Amino acid sequence: MAEGRFAPGHLGELTQLVPFEMVDEALMATRTVQSRLRDLPSRGVIYLILAACLFPEVGYPGVWRKLTGALAGLPLAVPSASALAQARRRVGSKPVRWLFDLLRGPAPTTHGPGARRRGLLVAALLPARRLRVSPRIVKRAISKYQARGPRIDRTSYKATTGIEILAPAGP
DSSP, X not given: OOOGGGSTTXXXXXXXXXXXXXXXXXXXXXXXXXXXXXXXXXXXHHHHHHHHHHOTTSHHHHHHHHHTTTOTTSOOOOOOHHHHHHHHHHHOSHHHHHXXXXXHOSOOOSSXXXXXXXXXXXXXXXXXXOOOOSOOOOOOSSOTTTOOSTTOOOOOOOOOOOOOOOOOOOX
C-alpha cells in the first residue's frame, strides 16, 4: 500500500476509479516499475497520463497542479514541463494499454449477446456511404484534355437510355 503523498485518496477521484493495486499490477506486468526511488514514481506518472486525458488543453504542468492540488501541507515535488515529459517517455505506453485492455472489458464478438439486432450484425458497422450527386462519367480511350490536333472532338456527350414496357395483349 502506498504511503505519504501518493497514498490512496490523495490523487483525487482517479485513485478510486483506478486503484493503486491495478496500476502497480500494470507496471509489473509491462516491466516498467522504476528501478530507483524518484520524485515522480511510475505510479504517479500513470495517474498523470490518465488525468492528462481529462484535461488535454492545460499541458503536463497544469495537469500536475490539478492532480496534486489537494496535497497542501505535504512535501511535494514541483517538476518542470520537460521533467514530466521525460517521465512520460520513461514509463511509455505499455502500462496504459494494459490498463485500457483490463478496464474496457472483453472485446465484442459476433456470437455473444448484443452482437446482433433483429438478425443483423452490429459489432462492426460500415460507415455511411456518401450520396452520389453528379452523373457518372464514362471513361474515354484518350482523354479529351490530352488529345491534340485540329480534328479532335472535345465535346462531352451524355448517354441516355429508354425503357419501354410492353403490356401483353388482352385475352
